[in-house]
Amino acid sequence: MTDTPATAPDTSVDATLRALLADILGLGEARAAALTEDSGLFGELPEFDSMAVATVLTEMEDRLGIVIDDDEIDGEIFETYGNLLAFSLRKVTD
Amino acid sequence: MATSEHHLRFEPPGAPHATVLIVPPLFEEANRTRRTLVLAMRALAARGFAAVMPDLPGQNESLVALEDVDLDTWQAALAGVAAEIDGPVLVASVRGGALIDHKAKAAGWWRLAPTGGASLLRTLLRARVAADREAGVASSVESLTEAAKSEALLLAGNRLSPAMIAQLGAAEVQPVEPLRSVALGAGGIAGTPLWLRAEPGEDAAMAGAIADDIAAWGAACGVI
Numbered sequence: 042m043t044d045t046p047a048t049a050p051d052t053s054v055d056a057t058l059r060a061l062l063a064d065i066l067g068l069g070e071a072r073a074a075a076l077t078e079d080s081g082l083f084g085e086l087p088e089f090d091s092m093a094v095a096t097v098l099t100e101m102e103d104r105l106g107i108v109i110d111d112d113e114i115d116g117e118i119f120e121t122y123g124n125l126l127a128f129s130l131r132k133v134t135d
Numbered sequence: 136m137a138t139s140e141h142h143l144r145f146e147p148p149g150a151p152h153a154t155v156l157i158v159p160p161l162f163e164e165a166n167r168t169r170r171t172l173v174l175a176m177r178a179l180a181a182r183g184f185a186a187v188m189p190d191l192p193g194q195n196e197s198l199v200a201l202e203d204v205d206l207d208t209w210q211a212a213l214a215g216v217a218a219e220i221d222g223p224v225l226v227a228s229v230r231g232g233a234l235i236d237h238k239a240k241a242a243g244w245w246r247l248a249p250t251g252g253a254s255l256l257r258t259l260l261r262a263r264v265a266a267d268r269e270a271g272v273a274s275s276v277e278s279l280t281e282a283a284k285s286e287a288l289l290l291a292g293n294r295l296s297p298a299m300i301a302q303l304g305a306a307e308v309q310p311v312e313p314l315r316s317v318a319l320g321a322g323g324i325a326g327t328p329l330w331l332r333a334e335p336g337e338d339a340a341m342a343g344a345i346a347d348d349i350a351a352w353g354a355a356c357g358v359i
Binding site: 065089090092094096114 | 259
């Protein structure tokens with residue numbers, strides 16, 4: 042993603058999240074790999090509707106081995122890829 | 136009830152080895168996978184199998200209201216469809232379809248990426264919460280779960296009865312014998328989880344892999 046070497050869990054969470062978005066949004070590997078921290082998700086990608094939000098949350102739980110409390114979810118998490126990644130990293134290291 | 140529903144059916148050129156009863160995933164996941172599953176049915180016909188995909192009561196062309204059915208209804212309907220088939224039956228279910236496939240009498244079962252009902256229900260409830268949030272309405276999975284004890288809920292376009300929601304939340308895949316349970320990926324089916332895809336996709340190679348795997352399992356079950 043950047044020239045700065047990421048720690049192992051960061052890299053694997055990032056890769057898992059990109060694969061999950063590719064599966065759910067049908068992005069294809071190239072578009073998924075091209076997502077940056079600032080890439081808009083909800084409201085930006087037409088495929089990212091409320092059903093996709095729900096699917097992303099359930100798949101994040103399954104693939105990252107986390108439990109997401111629905112109180113933790115607000116609109117901001119899905120605004121950008123960076124926000125979603127930061128949320129995932131926080132949950133994984135909790 | 137079984138006979139009043141539309142069945143999509145493909146026949147091989149000669150007498151079929153067996154009939155593959157396709158049980159698609161539940162709700163929206165059925166739409167996302169239908170195209171690829173129908174390609175798999177055509178591929179099965181080319182391999183000498185008949186393939187049938189019945190509408191579940193309350194789904195697709197059914198005249199029954201979805202609100203009037205639950206998982207018990209679907210299990211009984213599939214058992215009815217299987218009972219009407221001449222010759223050996225192989226049941227092939229995908230995802231949540233594996234939650235309703237065990238009442239049918241069959242020579243063998245094949246399940247792709249079976250999943251529990253709780254996770255399907257959680258996703259449906261979350262979709263409603265996300266849609267409510269967009270509309271400026273405050274709701275939560277907890278409040279919806281409570282409401283579902285006494286009233287039908289509209290979840291991602293599906294009006295589900297309290298019985299359906301309760302059964303779905305508790306539904307686990309039931310043991311059947313003989314069973315081949317396969318996942319996506321190495322040692323299973325090469326392909327992508329189309330059932331998650333926001334826009335329905337199509338994967339002809341995956342359909343071929345599904346047909347090959349079911350045909351090989353049919354041979355292992357002794358129907359060829």
